[in-house]
Amino acid sequence: MHLKLCFHCNFVISYDTNIYLIINKRIKYMCCYGCKEITKFIIDSKLGNYYIYREKSVINVDKFKYSSYEIYDQNNIINKFVTINANGLCDVTISINGIVCSACIWLIERHIKNICGIYEIFINFSTSKAQITFDLSIIKLSEILKEIRKIGYNAYPYIFKIKETLDQIEYKNELKKLIIAGIGSMQIMMLSFALYIYDMDDIGISYWLFIRLFNFIIATLLIIFTSGKFIINAYKSLKLKTLTLDTIVSLSILIIYFFSMYNFFNKNDEVYFDSVCMFIFFLLISRFLEMRIRHFCTKLIYGLQKLIPNIVTIIKFSNFSIIKKVKKNIDDVFIDDILLVKMGEIIPLDGFILNDNCVIDESMLTGESVPVYKKKKDFVMGGCVNLSNILILKISSTSKNSFVTIIIQILEKMSSIKPKIIRITNKISNYFILFVLILVFFADIYWFFTDYTYILNVTIAMLTIACPCALALAVPIAITCSTNKLAKNGFLIIKEHVLETLLNITDIVFDKTGTLTVNYFLLKETKILANYTVNHVFNLAYSLEILSNHPISKIFIYNLILKKNKIYNISNYKEYINCGIEGIINNKKYRIGKLDFVKEFCSIDNKFDDYKLKDELCIFLVNEFEIIAIFYLINPLRYESFKIINELRSLNLNLHILTGDPSNSTNKIAKNLEILYFFKNASIQDKLIYIKKLQKKNLQVMMVGDGINDILAFKISQIAVAMGEGTDLAKISADVTLLNNNLLLLPDAIKISIKTNKIIKQNIVWAIFYNLIGLIISFFGFIEPYFSVFIMFFSSLLVVLNSLRLLKK
Incomplete structure (x- = not known):
């Protein structure tokens, strides 16, 4: 069968594929609806030149991306990138090209913070996103992008599909x-070999001049086509009176x-065109591998988003019958839309179940394989897999505010955090380059009086070795790996201080009900004392x-379902x-x-104590x-509670139980778990005072x-952990x-936090x-x-x- 290529991603598609867009009065076929929608978005955003320049040089691609920043200020476009936080301010994730060291991060942050x-x-070095x-x-999104561009870095709002394509x-x-x-280095080294072995007289002056001329041309072309970016970035940083990694690299080249x-035109023996070519070649190998590491870190954080389908099925139904199906881009779905998810498909957005009972695989979000x-009416999260026949959901959040998006934003922010140790390394990096340049100056003076022929080699070698790439990678890569491993297992870090603070925790205080015990009660016994029927x-x-x-409310809900009890109208409700x-x-x-x-x-308070039992929780x-x-309730321990307590005790942590349950079951649980410190019948204020x-x-x-x-206790605790x-x-x-x-x-x-801290210190010590x-x-x-190099x-x-x-298990 005849094959053709997808207009967007160049993926091979079959001839009979009927997914297409009309662009410039021509039909352009796509491999899937995802490519169709992202192409439509690019064209509608007046960014169509992207397809003209994508196969050309990076410089041309940059022209497309930054020719019209004002497009990002249009309401229909900015709403796709910007979210409003709790303080009424705007949050946006921006991809930045050209970050090569921590000095770059310092420069961008210093410049932007002063606006x-x-x-x-927050800038994440490992993913090059801010x-x-x-x-x-006060300030428009386009103005922020322009300010970043002014200091020599290309920036654009982050969209995973576009970012993935631009990464390619x-x-x-x-x-x-x-x-x-x-290829250039191999050619130049092959010819330069003759210059190392023979003198000019041995090979003839014409061949000698030809080889040197050839080397000069190759070196010049290599610098223009492969190193221009380094030199331009170095020039821009010097204009801003800042030294970056590109400064050292450009200076060396x-x-x-x-x-x-100079020696070539003066016909002197000492020429190093081969050295500069090999230097550039090894430097590009280093940068290429660093780029692959950045792409890997991006996929690590945003891999889940890639699994979410771009095209969803929205339905309209009447009398429990589907009357209309519409395919929509996930970004065009609104709250209260009705979504259809077939068996085996990934649920794209958060929502509430409208049809019968179903089975959901949440392993991609929680790490729980069961x-x-x-x-019906239960909440399900986007990113889970539907294992039932057909699932019908009422959408509760858009793609911009979905649970998956929030997790990704949290992971991104956690990967960008700057604990004390990274703030120190950033300061070291800022002054390290200046220190190196001073050291090189003294080295040149030393070799000038010792053997001036070594000056060039020594200068280049010192400038190259001094590049603080390893120092810049030391902390961000470790934090990205640890936060992603924890999140994959179900431990989602929300606040940036957690990884650093975990190292210093001395005491862990557990709530009992729903934490050490399961999140439900069992009704052991009911005593009816008035002239009322059971129902x-x-x-x-x-x-x-x-x-x-x-x-506790779940007990009565369960009984309502089993016994088909009635719901009475209630007024003046207060909890x-x-x-x-x-x-x-x-x-x-x-x-x-x-x-x-x-x-x-109740006016008969002398009767209550007669009905209390020792171990059960009594609800009147x-x-x-x-x-x-009187309802006598029991609250079983979680099956893993004993193992948890033993592991935490092995880490020399003091353990406490702090519960609002007044019953003696707390004493029994504390005794079984061998926890010495416990406080029962604790109010909100009691918990606050206990932590203080x-x-x-x-x-x-x-x-x-x-x-x-638990909220007030959460507010003052060094780390607050909530059950999912x-x-x-x-x-x-x-x-x-x-x-x-x-x-x-x-x-x-x-x-993991202990291991992360250890690895970060190893990285920094090693790098320095x-x-x-x-x-x-x-x-x-x-x-x-x-x-x-x-x-x-x-x-x-x-x-x-x-x-x-x-990342190892």
């Missing part, structure tokens, strides 16, 4: 440069080249509990956190909750005149909980969310001392210029390989 309207900027918080009423273009162009440099050119059973008692209890998210619920049903006021809560409401249902019923007392003893506290009554099945308010207030509710991730996270030793050796002339590359490679150990 009015910019509140925050997260910027700004005030749209970057890969092709860098590979072309590498091949050209490799130009010194060798102009020195050799499928989860979901029923009426459960109807009252359910009607009061239906609006609550507390785990008292960690106490109970009050409401009026049929003109009577009722309360359901803990003993102290109902005692103050009362009106103003009598005790209606620990902190006054200079202890570093991690609080683990799941409910609204906890309340939304608890998860918003937390620093970490356990997506799969697996507490075994706590000791794992502490161990490796460079210093290389500088000392090259100072005395023991390293050839072209070999110094290999040394620089080997240093960066070891740092990357050392960091990748964090």
